[in-house]
Structure formats: C-alpha cells, structure tokens
Amino acid sequence: MKAFRIRLLSWYRKEKRLLPWRKTRNPYKIWVSEIMLQQTQVATVIPYYRRWVKNLPTLRSLAGAPTGKVLRLWEGLGYYRRARFLHEAAKKVVRIHGGKIPQEASLLEKLPGIGRYTAGAIASIAFGEKTPVLDGNVIRVLTRIFGIRQSVDRAGTVMRLWSLAGKVLEKSFPGDFNQAMMELGATVCFPQNPECRVCPVRSLCKAHRIKKEMFFPVKTRREVYEDVTMFAAVLLQDSHEKVFLQKQPGGHWWAGLWTFPFYNSLQKLRELHGKNGIRLIGQIRHSVTRFRINLKIWQKTVPARNLNRARGGRWVNINNLGRIPLPAPHRKIARLINSLSESGR
DNA sequence: GTCCCGGTGT
C-alpha cells in the first residue's frame, strides 16, 4: 500500500497534464470544473471551462446571472441539469453560507448537483480534506490493482470500493493523490488497451499479473438500446429569415433548452403543420441515454401571416440562432439550415 | 457508421 502511494504520487507529479483548473486552488473554479467533468471528457470540457470562468469568474457572478446566460454557456455539454443545479447551488451558498463555499465534503454534498464524488473532489483538492473520491477512473484502477471480481453494478461492491479508496488514500496529500488516481485512469489505465508498459504501479497490479486487465471492472448490467425515429419540423418563414423554436419543458429531454418542434410520427407533424409543401432536408443520428434517435428533418415554408399562431414557442431569426441554447442535434439542424440558405443565395 | 463511457437525483 505504501509503495503504491509513493509510486503513484511521484508519477503524478511528473506526468500530470497541465489542465486549466489545475492552476488554481479557487474552490469555485474547481467546483465548476468538477461539475463539467461529470460524464464529460477533459478535452470537451476545456473550452467550456475557459469560457465559463471568463464570463462568470466568481461564485457571486454566477449566483446573480440569468438562467439564459448560464444555459448558453453550458450549451453542447449535455446533461443540462448540471448547469441548473450549479446555478441553484451557487445561489444557495450565497443565501445560507454567506457566499463562502463549505469546506467539508459532508456539507458540500447537501448542495444540488454535488454527490459523494464531487463533494470529495472539491473538499480534497480545494481544501485538503482527507477524503477519497470514487469515479469511473478510480473504479477501474482499484478493481484492476486489487483484482476485484464482484460486479461494480452491485451497490455492495461500490461500498467496498469507497472503503478501499479511503484506505489507499495518501493522507498527507489527499488532493494530489485523488487526482493521481483519476489521472492514471484517464491517461494510462484505459478501459480498452491500457498502457501497462508506462504504468508506475503495474508490478503491484493483480489484473496485470494475470494479463486480464481488460476484464476489469466486471460489469453485469447489459445495455438495452432502443431505436426511435423522430421527426423535426423546420418551419421557415417566407422570407427565409425566421424559424420556429419551442422551449422544452422540465421533465423532458433537453429541459429548458430550445428545439425545433419534433414529433414521434410524421403523421403528427403533418397534422399540426399541414401536409403540403413539406420536404425532407436531412437526417441526424443522436443518442440520449439508452435511446438511439434517428431524427428526420422536414422543412416547411410558412407564410408570414401565420407567424402569430406561435403556440408555446417563438420565431427566431436564423442569424440569431447562435445566441439561443440548443441541444447538440438541434444545433446540427441549425447548421444545416444555414448551409442550405447560404447555398440558396 | 456503431459501440462505449460516465455522476447525480429519483
């Protein structure tokens, strides 16, 4: 255990990537980075993180920001709930902690969007609390090093892993150690084809010893995908300047973001928007959780006099689409429209 | 193209 800590930590200090959020100990910035890094890869997060701290450099600026600005800065990152929770949590810190971010994991965990992992990460990295983290990277490293054969889909296994993470934690440098575990998982101990040749702890690794790295962690949950076809309506005003968007209600995919109207049947689209003068202009594949979506895009030109009949949505100039938070597939539709309108000129 | 990856809240 001692050798493991020393080798891992010295490896980390030499090899760690110089990421934007590693240049600071500002707890607000570390918090923002941790929320962005939930479910999202480092390379994707970097530009979003930079833009975020430039536009909302402090906790108070976030707490005072309008929802639209927050969502626009998050657009494209996915899991938009994270942005709403972060916003709510910032307001809550101002309201009940006087604007000072709590330093203990147990208190951080009471804030929306902060679970056990994120609480541990912020507490250990920003405040030096001796508390472990357990994310996908750490799970992979621990199950391989210790050769843990129980399924990580079982709650009992996860409990055991939390306890193990606490036991291996280097208590003198909890923040660096936690980051070292995750860094190893992210840059060496890959899910597929891990780079054991450069691993600082390969000689201590059970999975490596039996040449079965790829068989850990053991997972039992089978993915059941469901194919769905959806139909998006691009209602384009006569002059080709405006399109119709709807705001997605809470409790649906892309809650709070704007989308082109979409339906689960072409018949429904035709019922609501008429059958004449519509044409298929493209299709997009996208996945949301276990659904694989085939999104067919139908365009219809609408006379300007019909613009008032905009129930539950608004007409937007196509040049302003860039300012509105759209989920990734609908952003693609927006790009498609722009390219069609440019080639049509 | 298709498959795989991943924290929190409910």
Next chain:
DNA sequence: ACACCGGGAC
C-alpha cells in the same frame, strides 16, 4: 433501476 447527453474510439 433508470433518466439524463454528447463525443471519442474503432
């Protein structure tokens, strides 16, 4: 146990 999203690997 499942809902939530997007991107990178292959």
